[in-house]
Amino acid sequence: xxxxxxxxxxxxxxxxxxxxxxxxxxxxxxxxxxxxxxxxxxxxxxxxxxxxxxxxxxxxxxxxxxxxxxxxxxxxxxxxxxxxxxxxxxxxxxxxxxxxxxxxxxxxxxxxxxxxxxxxxxxxxxxxxxxxxxxxxxxxxxxxxxxxxxxxxxxxxxxxxxxxxxxxxxxxxxxxxxxxxxxxxxxxxxxxxxxxxxxxxxxxxxxxxxxxxxxxxxxxxxxxxxxxxxxxxxxxxxxxxxxxxxxxxxxxxxxxxxxxxxxxxxxxxxxxxxxxxxxxxxxxxxxxxxxxx
Ligand SMILES: C[S@@+](CC[C@H](N)C(=O)[O-])C[C@H]1O[C@@H](n2cnc3c(N)ncnc32)[C@H](O)[C@@H]1O
Numbered sequence: 001x002x003x004x005x006x007x008x009x010x011x012x013x014x015x016x017x018x019x020x021x022x023x024x025x026x027x028x029x030x031x032x033x034x035x036x037x038x039x040x041x042x043x044x045x046x047x048x049x050x051x052x053x054x055x056x057x058x059x060x061x062x063x064x065x066x067x068x069x070x071x072x073x074x075x076x077x078x079x080x081x082x083x084x085x086x087x088x089x090x091x092x093x094x095x096x097x098x099x100x101x102x103x104x105x106x107x108x109x110x111x112x113x114x115x116x117x118x119x120x121x122x123x124x125x126x127x128x129x130x131x132x133x134x135x136x137x138x139x140x141x142x143x144x145x146x147x148x149x150x151x152x153x154x155x156x157x158x159x160x161x162x163x164x165x166x167x168x169x170x171x172x173x174x175x176x177x178x179x180x181x182x183x184x185x186x187x188x189x190x191x192x193x194x195x196x197x198x199x200x201x202x203x204x205x206x207x208x209x210x211x212x213x214x215x216x217x218x219x220x221x222x223x224x225x226x227x228x229x230x231x232x233x234x235x236x237x238x239x240x241x242x243x244x245x246x247x248x249x250x251x252x253x254x255x256x257x258x259x260x261x262x263x264x265x266x267x268x269x270x271x272x273x274x275x276x277x278x279x280x281x282x283x284x285x286x287x288x289x290x291x292x293x
Contacts, residue, residue: 185230
């Protein structure tokens with residue numbers, strides 16, 4: 001994607017949010033009939049609005065004509081969309097690290113007075129907050145849908161593991177397929193140690209290297225020569241991530257949705273995983289239907 005990620009996201013952003021909102025509706029409809037207390041958790045919440053302004057030009061709209069042309073709802077971010085889902089959730093937890101965006105997020109309580117006292121606003125780093133919440137909260141009578149909508153590789157594998165361990169959370173995860181991972185996987189396989197470590201931490205494994213690169217040896221002028229080349233394409237990377245999720249979750253949707261930019265490059269992959277073994281089958285079925293194009 002060219003330009004800054006704060007700029008107007010295009011259709012794929014609306015598509016992503018719509019699908020997650022569809023799941024929230026289905027989820028709340030089913031959970032309403034059960035005994036659990038259930039929350040919506042948005043760990044990369046933003047401001048509540050899909051940001052139209054560029055961060056380097058505060059206050060300046062990139063596409064002012066779109067603000068007029070599109071309905072307000074179209075421009076609402078994940079937090080505002082979730083707050084409008086009916087049936088409602090018992091609790092809404094919004095996490096945002098950036099102080100300025102967090103200030104804007106506070107306005108949600110004024111904008112949604114009927115649920116204001118059930119909105120929890122957290123100005124913190126998502127990974128540490130989530131790991132603590134997952135490991136130290138008693139999940140027996142609690143359930144949640146968690147939306148992880150980062151720009152890039154901000155979600156640590158340790159966080160994914162902690163989420164799965166609760167066996168109480170349904171996860172929607174935006175995997176940075178083209179925007180980060182594929183770009184870091186250089187064609188020649190000479191990956192800087194710092195990048196390698198970052199990918200190891202991100203995937204929680206090291207076998208990605210053998211999966212995405214093939215080594216061939218041939219006899220050259222000065223003896224055997226080893227050559228590496230990239231075999232990992234968008235599909236291989238997506239499959240690998242789904243396999244990684246399957247190692248910790250009870251169920252994972254098998255049709256994650258690639259989100260393409262206007263030049264038809266896949267930026268992200270919208271993935272779904274569920275931690276509770278008893279609810280997994282139904283949850284995955286609903287998510288897979290929602291993910292179908
Ligand atoms: C893609 S935006 C989220 C957009 C939002 N879901 C929406 O639909 O409007 C990512 C947000 O995550 C925040 N963020 C980035 N790293 C974070 C972290 N480690 N912990 C918490 N928030 C973070 C950014 O400040 C940004 O507001």
